[in-house]
Amino acid sequence: MSRSEPILKVENITKSFGSAEILKGVGLELPKGAIKILIGPSGGGKSTLLQCLNCLVTPDSGTIWFNGGVVNIQKSKELYAFRQQVGMIFQDFNLFDHLTALDNIIIALCKVKKMSKQQARERAMTELDQVGLGDKGHLYPAELSGGQKQRVAIARALAMDPKVLLLDEPTSALDPELVGEVVAVIRSLAHKGMTMIMATHQISLIRNLADEILFMKDGLIAERGTPDELLGKGCGTLSQGFCDKLNEIAGEES
Amino acid sequence: MLESLSVIKDALPYLLKGSFATGVIVVGAMLIGLALGLLMACGMVYGRKWVRLVVGFYIWFFQGVPVLVLLFLFYFGLFNFLGLNFTAITAVTIVLGMTTAAYQANIFRGAMLSIPQGQFKAANALGMSNVQAITNIILPQVLRISIPAWSNEFSIILKDSALAFVIGAPEIMARTQFVASRTYQHLPLYITAGLIYFVLTWSGVKGLRALENKVRIPGYSHQGN
Ligand SMILES: Nc1ncnc2c1ncn2[C@@H]1O[C@H](COP(=O)(O)OP(=O)(O)O)[C@@H](O)[C@H]1O
Numbered sequence A: 001m002s003r004s005e006p007i008l009k010v011e012n013i014t015k016s017f018g019s020a021e022i023l024k025g026v027g028l029e030l031p032k033g034a035i036k037i038l039i040g041p042s043g044g045g046k047s048t049l050l051q052c053l054n055c056l057v058t059p060d061s062g063t064i065w066f067n068g069g070v071v072n073i074q075k076s077k078e079l080y081a082f083r084q085q086v087g088m089i090f091q092d093f094n095l096f097d098h099l100t101a102l103d104n105i106i107i108a109l110c111k112v113k114k115m116s117k118q119q120a121r122e123r124a125m126t127e128l129d130q131v132g133l134g135d136k137g138h139l140y141p142a143e144l145s146g147g148q149k150q151r152v153a154i155a156r157a158l159a160m161d162p163k164v165l166l167l168d169e170p171t172s173a174l175d176p177e178l179v180g181e182v183v184a185v186i187r188s189l190a191h192k193g194m195t196m197i198m199a200t201h202q203i204s205l206i207r208n209l210a211d212e213i214l215f216m217k218d219g220l221i222a223e224r225g226t227p228d229e230l231l232g233k234g235c236g237t238l239s240q241g242f243c244d245k246l247n248e249i250a251g252e253e254s
Numbered sequence B: 001m002l003e004s005l006s007v008i009k010d011a012l013p014y015l016l017k018g019s020f021a022t023g024v025i026v027v028g029a030m031l032i033g034l035a036l037g038l039l040m041a042c043g044m045v046y047g048r049k050w051v052r053l054v055v056g057f058y059i060w061f062f063q064g065v066p067v068l069v070l071l072f073l074f075y076f077g078l079f080n081f082l083g084l085n086f087t088a089i090t091a092v093t094i095v096l097g098m099t100t101a102a103y104q105a106n107i108f109r110g111a112m113l114s115i116p117q118g119q120f121k122a123a124n125a126l127g128m129s130n131v132q133a134i135t136n137i138i139l140p141q142v143l144r145i146s147i148p149a150w151s152n153e154f155s156i157i158l159k160d161s162a163l164a165f166v167i168g169a170p171e172i173m174a175r176t177q178f179v180a181s182r183t184y185q186h187l188p189l190y191i192t193a194g195l196i197y198f199v200l201t202w203s204g205v206k207g208l209r210a211l212e213n214k215v216r217i218p219g220y221s222h223q224g225n
């Protein structure tokens, strides 16, 4: 595999729910280390697209390449192995409620990676330390704040050694004062070179992290380009209008 | 009065032995119901259309027909027809087990639907198969949530097990009737039988409540007593 070859690439993804066509043929490429940011109005299909990328939602048509090969999503074994290498972070965390923070991480290591309990435990501790929750491992999700839950979710995903991380509005369900701690973790991931695609309305993440911005609207990528291209002064793009609105809201809040 | 007391005193060991048979029937039936109920609940929530149809029919049938009728149907009909020579206790256990399975399936189905779908997605996203997600993530939570309703089902089945006497299983009710027909001390004997049922139900429900508190997820819900 050459350096420039994308880790994850999809082509012509379509998806309908009933008669509503949610994705109308979307394609994108994620080269190693790239950070792409999905923005756009609510209902535009960002979550559906992200979930199509690891087939949590099965696309109606389209092709997925991973590490240079086509993923055969009809074969359960292949699909499960593929998903292992693609981490996902959800808006509402989706921690396993009956397990402690530590066990949330351990369970996939044991059941999916078939690690020994001891190994899994050490790995889980390392990941919790990385997100600053080394002392919270014994707590259950219901005993954690939103920001802490999301950091556990990130630790859980990273413990699987994913090649790509999909993040679906990771800070949108958080109280404003808790956004910072999660943004900090995502930033540090970016600096370590993690390949990511993230839907977000967090203006600080959009401007500073994005290699490319994808503006999604009505099931299509309406605009794509670097932050400079799309958000430069007076370039009059959809993305700029959208971000101006986000800025206004952020301004009102602070 | 004294005569009644001495009859009870004499009959008590004999009746209590019946509570052993009752215990076997109830525990057996509840476990059959648990296994079959969980399987059917999974089928209804996650299964294909034909699975849902089959399970739906099963539940419709077992909820619709009185236990007594089922008992006769199976004991004198189906089991005979299949050449299965079950004892009365085994037959009752199976019939009650299959009946409670229908009700338990609905209990577990409700619990499954109450678990946020996102957790299933998160399990899948980590590379777990659907079966792994169900057994490692969904069922442990479903079982916890279901204990109160399961405890209701237990007390119903315990009392339904008294129907076993009609096909001659030597449980509490059958033994009480046997003694009563010889001593003509109906009232005191049936009061005794009632008390035995009461104590069994009460200890079972208490035990399940203790289990419920023991497996409670911290920070998640209120402590019961
Ligand atoms: N499972 C589903 N069933 C039916 N409609 C859905 C489902 N998931 C998403 N949708 C619809 O798809 C559209 C796009 O949703 P989504 O991908 O969540 O957009 P976004 O994340 O950009 O807000 C919405 O109109 C939503 O109602």
Ligand SMILES: [Mg+2]
Pocket: A046, A047, A048, A168, A169
């Ligand atoms: Mg969304």
